[in-house]
Structure formats: structure tokens, C-alpha cells
Amino acid sequence: VLIGMIVGYASATQEAATMLSIAIGSILLLLSNLILPIETMSKFVVDISRYNPYVMSSELIKQTMLFQAGILDIWVELLLLAGVMIVLIALAFGVNKASKMRLLQKSPHLHKGYIYVPEDAYLKLGKHIIKNKNDVLKVLKSMSDEEFETHVKKKNEISDWVSNILKERKLAWRLRFKVRNRMLAIMERDIEKENKYKKKIMNNAKRDS
Structure with missing residues (x-):
């Protein structure tokens, strides 16, 4: 075996x-x-x-x-x-x-967060469109209080999208609390960690080539 x-x-x-x-x-x-x-x-x-x-x-x-x-x-x-x-x-x-x-x-996109999202799976929140986690962070910063109340506080559509489309259920669970500042901090830490990992992979690939 x-x-x-x-x-x-x-x-x-x-x-x-x-x-x-x-x-x-x-x-x-x-x-x-x-x-x-x-x-x-x-x-x-x-x-x-x-x-x-x-x-x-x-x-x-x-x-x-x-x-x-x-x-x-x-x-x-x-x-x-x-x-x-x-x-x-x-x-x-x-x-x-x-x-x-x-x-x-060879394929850093296979790491979590680099999943391919088709256009029909984009999350549309009024005038905002979310394609990836960077967009989640941007939309959370730019959306008005009324939009946040409609799309997040009443039903956390962002958390559902992260879970169902990006398949990151742990991150989605952390985003479920519906507090904007807390959600922003969580997304910033997650994206920063992901960028560091991607940079490490790229550096290893350059060193081995």
C-alpha cells in the first residue's frame, strides 16, 4: 500500500x-x-x-x-x-x-480562493458585482448603510455566496455575524494571508526553475 x-x-x-x-x-x-x-x-x-x-x-x-x-x-x-x-x-x-x-x-489557482467563477455565478447586489474575494472587500467598503442592511443584515448574501460558490465554508461562517467592521477585518486578513501564500509559491517556483 x-x-x-x-x-x-x-x-x-x-x-x-x-x-x-x-x-x-x-x-x-x-x-x-x-x-x-x-x-x-x-x-x-x-x-x-x-x-x-x-x-x-x-x-x-x-x-x-x-x-x-x-x-x-x-x-x-x-x-x-x-x-x-x-x-x-x-x-x-x-x-x-x-x-x-x-x-x-504549476497551478497556484488551485489553492483556495483561486477557484474559477463563471459569469452567471457572480453575486449581484444592486449596482455592485462580486467576482472574487477582492470584490467582496471592495463592495463591503463602498456599499451604503441601506444596501448593507438589505443584502447583509436581513440575509447575508455575501456569506452564502462565499460558501456556495467559492466553497470556503470556514470563511463564510466567520462572515455570518453581519457586522461591517468585523467582516472587513476578516476579509483583509484572509486576502493578506492568501497573497503571502501565493507569493511564497511563486518564489519557490522561480528558485526551482
Whole structure:
């Protein structure tokens, strides 16, 4: 499972992940002592196959089931198997993080707040039109008290739009209090945080290129 996760994270396409998974699975199966006895292979292959998690696990089961080996008798093998699992888990997390960074560097709009909003999904509040979060901030600043009363205090249309269209339910929940100054402060902090994240992604992309 962990090897499959690593292959999936490291592959750029689904086809590449499938082909690489088949290749690695075939190699591990060949070295699993299931198809061919490992003893019939070269010493180099035998030494490598001993680190195959399947071979290590099957040997431990064989020793405990057939030879009644106790924990003290197989503690070295257990420690080695645990070490292999820890390395695979660390590698899976590392490759996952690297693949996410690579994806965000190529497509920073995938980060929350950069979702594509079609024209028919724009929020129209009287003469104001909201297309993104920057527009939310501008409209909150420019709308009159009467407009704020109509579109926010009676029914918080901005909070509903942020939740349903931008899919940012946490931000929408924070905007539900219907107090203009508080909503402005929340939007300013959110946009500032988002801009810092975007700048960081761009700097990482320039450094790696």
C-alpha cells in the first residue's frame, strides 16, 4: 500500500502511475519467493530479496507458526521490518508533500480562493458585482448603510455566496455575524494571508526553475 502511494504521488499522470505500479509489483512478486524459490537465484538477488517486506513477513510467520519462535528469537527481524515500514511511511509523506508543492507551483489557482467563477455565478447586489474575494472587500467598503442592511443584515448574501460558490465554508461562517467592521477585518486578513501564500509559491517556483 505504501509503495503504491509513493508511486501515485511521484507519477505525473495516471497512465504512468499504472505502468510503474505494474512494473514494481511484478518485480516484488518475482522476488517474493512465491513464483520462484529465492535460493535458485544469484547471491546478489537473494540479498536484495531479503529486504522485500513480503519475504520478511512470510519468514517471520514461518518461524512463529512452524518453529514456535518467540519474540526474543525474532526481535532482530521485527526491528528490521519496522525500520523498512518507517522508511516507506516517511518516503510516502515526503513524496506527497513534494507533489503538492509541484502542483501548486504549476497551478497556484488551485489553492483556495483561486477557484474559477463563471459569469452567471457572480453575486449581484444592486449596482455592485462580486467576482472574487477582492470584490467582496471592495463592495463591503463602498456599499451604503441601506444596501448593507438589505443584502447583509436581513440575509447575508455575501456569506452564502462565499460558501456556495467559492466553497470556503470556514470563511463564510466567520462572515455570518453581519457586522461591517468585523467582516472587513476578516476579509483583509484572509486576502493578506492568501497573497503571502501565493507569493511564497511563486518564489519557490522561480528558485526551482
